[in-house]
Amino acid sequence: MLVDDFDFHLPEERIALRPANPRDSARLLTVTGRDVGTLGDFSFLDLPGRLRRGDVLVVNDTRVIPAQLHALKGQAHIGVTLHKRETADQWWSFVKNARRLKPGDRVEFGPGLAGEVLDKADEGGVLWRFSALPGETLEQALERVGQMPLPPYIARRRGTDAQDAADYQTLHAAKDGAVAAPTAGLHFTPRLWEALAAAGITRETVTLHVGAGTFLPVKADKVEDHKMHAEWGSIDAATAARLNSARAAGGRIISVGTTSLRLLESCVSETGEIREFTGDTSIFIYPGYRLKAIDGLITNFHLPRSTLFMLVSALMGLDVMRKTYAHAIEKEYRFYSYGDGSLLLP
Known part of the structure; x- marks a missing residue:
């Protein structure tokens, strides 16, 4: 077929x-x-x-969850969309510019949220271990730093705004x-x-x-x-x-x-x-x-x-x-x- x-x-x-x-x-x-x-x-x-x-x-x-994260590695923009949780602090993700990353790299996504590259897979897949502020869960850090992962066919045309958090x-x-x-x-x-x-x-x-x-x-x-x-x-x-x-x-x-x-x-x-x-x-x-x-x-x-x-x-x-x-x-x-x-x- x-x-x-x-x-x-x-x-x-x-x-x-x-x-x-x-x-x-x-x-x-x-x-x-x-x-x-x-x-x-x-x-x-x-x-x-x-x-x-x-x-x-x-x-x-x-x-x-606010599953989209953004960072700079040098001059390269790293765009991350989480897609499957492995443990409390580890997620597989799809990554824009994944070729700029290698296992062991550490990236700052925002105040108090960092990610370490643990593994890479095909098609831009990256496994991260995240670390948040002391006493803060990863979910709480994502609420502070992440963005709602609107489908590409919407995000490309108008971007994400505060209303989407409810919608x-x-x-x-x-x-x-x-x-x-x-x-x-x-x-x-x-x-x-x-x-x-x-x-x-x-x-x-x-x-x-x-x-x-x-x-x-x-x-x-x-x-x-x-x-x-x-x-x-x-x-x-x-x-x-x-x-x-x-x-x-x-x-x-x-x-x-x-x-x-x-x-x-x-x-x-x-x-x-x-x-x-x-x-x-x-x-x-x-x-x-x-x-x-x-x-x-x-x-x-x-x-x-x-x-x-x-x-x-x-x-x-x-x-x-x-x-x-x-x-x-x-x-x-x-x-x-x-x-x-x-x-x-x-």
Whole structure:
């Protein structure tokens, strides 16, 4: 399967630079039927009426940290985006000008935050050991010195500002560790959850710390040759048991975002039983993969040629997703992290 099969033209003006206000006023394109693709134009406030009593929405409670750091080494600008934690003070990162660094180098990122290069990998990957002020955690130092890691397609056009510190966190954000937001969750508000609860729709929570690898382009010609970066996730036994019980009672498991979906598919058996899980996952879902853990997906609109567009094509069929995205572009839906969303029900 070729990566070119997942290409499409997206006009630049369709890329959202700010979220909808209020968040739940974002548009919601519903797509029903794998290989059929019946489309409907709604908003997120219509979501309770598009689901069924007994359905369960699974959200990701990861919280985005200020994961972008900047420094000078001589005259060279060193741009760092953290992407995966190894220990309390060690992170793998993608680095601009990584060729200027070697193991043992020490870089000052700001007052009271320094990093030592421990190792280097391919494609600009650098492992750092960080040191903060006495009595200060790394998280506290990042809050002082770091910047929110907005997706490149937003940061290139307008930069990052103070509003993003709130805009780029979901209502469910509770556990520090993500360097990209689980953006489908950005549309949810207290009043939307109240309406969902009144409609008999419940919520469960999992954790997947989203890495910056989600923004890396697919450079391989063949889909099967692409290597996914690992991300850490967790679902406890009680949550897994409730999801299994809800499904056994006839409810549908609807993932809020591709991050929740990828975690659930990492811990499901061949027979569809969701199990307790804690650890790394580098699962890569593309057409030919049979999804077992979920019955539907709420997700934003993704980049052409991206692993996320491949994932939704695995769920609904590539022809349906081409039709869906053509409709979204024609009807002027807003794309990507701060954009509108879709409800995919195969």
